Amino acid sequence: MVISRKMPPRRQRILDFLQEFYLENGIPPTVRDIQKACEISSTSVVDYNLDRLVEIGYIRRRPDVARGIEILDGGGQPVSNAPRVQIVGAIAAGTPIPAWSTETSESSQEFDTVEVAPELQHQHGKLFALKVNGTSMIDALIDDGDVVIIKPSDTASNGDMVVAWLKDEEEATLKRFYREGSRVRLQPANSTMNPIYCSADNVEVHGKVVSVIRQLD
Amino acid sequence: MVISRKMPPRRQRILDFLQEFYLENGIPPTVRDIQKACEISSTSVVDYNLDRLVEIGYIRRRPDVARGIEILDGGGQPVSNAPRVQIVGAIAAGTPIPAWSTETSESSQEFDTVEVAPELQHQHGKLFALKVNGTSMIDALIDDGDVVIIKPSDTASNGDMVVAWLKDEEEATLKRFYREGSRVRLQPANSTMNPIYCSADNVEVHGKVVSVIRQLD
DNA sequence: TTAACATGAAAACATATGTTCGGAACACGT
DNA sequence: ACGTGTTCCGAACATATGTTTTCATGTTAA
Numbered sequence: 001m002v003i004s005r006k007m008p009p010r011r012q013r014i015l016d017f018l019q020e021f022y023l024e025n026g027i028p029p030t031v032r033d034i035q036k037a038c039e040i041s042s043t044s045v046v047d048y049n050l051d052r053l054v055e056i057g058y059i060r061r062r063p064d065v066a067r068g069i070e071i072l073d074g075g076g077q078p079v080s081n082a083p084r085v086q087i088v089g090a091i092a093a094g095t096p097i098p099a100w101s102t103e104t105s106e107s108s109q110e111f112d113t114v115e116v117a118p119e120l121q122h123q124h125g126k127l128f129a130l131k132v133n134g135t136s137m138i139d140a141l142i143d144d145g146d147v148v149i150i151k152p153s154d155t156a157s158n159g160d161m162v163v164a165w166l167k168d169e170e171e172a173t174l175k176r177f178y179r180e181g182s183r184v185r186l187q188p189a190n191s192t193m194n195p196i197y198c199s200a201d202n203v204e205v206h207g208k209v210v211s212v213i214r215q216l217d
Numbered sequence: 218m219v220i221s222r223k224m225p226p227r228r229q230r231i232l233d234f235l236q237e238f239y240l241e242n243g244i245p246p247t248v249r250d251i252q253k254a255c256e257i258s259s260t261s262v263v264d265y266n267l268d269r270l271v272e273i274g275y276i277r278r279r280p281d282v283a284r285g286i287e288i289l290d291g292g293g294q295p296v297s298n299a300p301r302v303q304i305v306g307a308i309a310a311g312t313p314i315p316a317w318s319t320e321t322s323e324s325s326q327e328f329d330t331v332e333v334a335p336e337l338q339h340q341h342g343k344l345f346a347l348k349v350n351g352t353s354m355i356d357a358l359i360d361d362g363d364v365v366i367i368k369p370s371d372t373a374s375n376g377d378m379v380v381a382w383l384k385d386e387e388e389a390t391l392k393r394f395y396r397e398g399s400r401v402r403l404q405p406a407n408s409t410m411n412p413i414y415c416s417a418d419n420v421e422v423h424g425k426v427v428s429v430i431r432q433l434d
Numbered sequence: 435t436t437a438a439c440a441t442g443a444a445a446a447c448a449t450a451t452g453t454t455c456g457g458a459a460c461a462c463g464t
Numbered sequence: 465a466c467g468t469g470t471t472c473c474g475a476a477c478a479t480a481t482g483t484t485t486t487c488a489t490g491t492t493a494a
Contacts, residue, residue: 214429
């Protein structure tokens with residue numbers, strides 16, 4: 001899934017810029033946009049490298065049309081400019097929650113990504129995603145293979161679905177969060193299951209779940 | 218959510234074309250693209266109407282840049298060109314499944330829509346979506362308010378999650394489908410729940426669930 | 435009616451932008 | 465060193481595309 005391949009650094013830079021620019025602006029850059037951004041001395045060099053990128057199937061070009069570059073995904077399909085969040089790791093009962101960097105990671109190709117509704121991104125800002133391994137979250141209506149979109153946060157309001165880390169149990173879990181005095185109630189979304197009670201000291205909130213995406217093959 | 222407003226028909230047509238073209242091509246049309254598509258005699262007329270659309274906040278224009286039109290959503294945010302599927306209705310135990318038209322509906326503004334990953338659209342073709350009302354699908358790990366993305370189909374393979382209509386019970390449900398001789402087993406996704414058995418005659422498959430999207434506010 | 439304003443048409447204009455060409459610089463195997 | 469292919473450069477070229485100007489045609493209110 002990672003987009004990379006032995007390629008001259010300048011060419012790789014052009015490809016990275018293409019994706020970034022399209023995501024940022026909703027239209028592909030012009031040859032001269034690329035020239036400036038990648039500090040290339042001539043438009044012909046950009047044109048040359050774009051043709052190389054066409055040959056190896058990373059982009060497509062519409063002849064003679066302004067901003068005619070189409071960026072292709074692994075399957076040769078044009079990509080959209082919808083906001084994408086990185087799947088920075090997996091979550092399962094007993095696994096530590098992977099650390100994520102809050103700064104805009106430059107190595108944006110290291111992770112798989114999922115598309116999210118633009119409202120989400122605008123509403124919550126920086127998001128990340130985790131893939132759920134196993135059925136241990138099934139009482140929160142989250143199945144094996146689901147992807148949960150998370151807004152980083154170390155606090156939560158009552159009723160929020162949160163990524164919680166239980167220190168003693170060394171276990172990550174997804175539950176609805178309710179503070180009740182000095183203890184915390186973690187309520188499964190499925191009302192037929194019983195809540196978990198534990199002391200507030202034992203619970204670390206790592207983020208709020210803002211969306212769940214399930215892909216059935 | 219419906220984009221409409223008292224507006225000269227020609228201007229409305231331009232706006233519709235803008236959205237359609239951007240979704241189709243991933244880049245906005247040029248003034249002359251609009252001119253041809255909307256059968257307008259002069260580019261100046263297009264330019265004029267585009268400026269009117271800017272005034273009422275439906276689009277934005279980047280001066281002097283080719284294909285510089287940005288289409289805005291209700292909140293004034295630029296829209297993405299990710300594939301969108303219509304939410305054609307709701308599903309709940311006991312409710313009839315709404316009919317959907319398979320032809321590309323011209324009245325594309327009548328329904329709410331959800332963005333889906335482009336892979337889905339390419340993989341499955343025409344899709345539609347239903348909003349789930351109530352918790353009657355909870356044994357399929359589908360909560361109140363979830364949106365299910367569905368590929369129309371009147372058949373199903375064993376193991377598919379399907380939209381099933383139980384004729385006798387007059388009930389729509391989401392379950393995994395298994396044909397077992399002359400009867401059908403409808404298996405909840407949640408393994409702690411028991412399957413439903415019924416005769417094959419009593420089951421109508423209306424589509425396969427290809428994705429579930431949950432939005433927690 | 436007239437005045438003010440919104441809309442449409444035709445043509446020209448200005449420039450943003452894809453493309454091409456001749457040649458130089460570089461990399462790499464023989 | 466040599467040849468061959470790749471990459472880069474500068475400049476010009478061709479046209480795709482936003483913009484402007486001038487005028488005509490409505491449409492509405494005083």
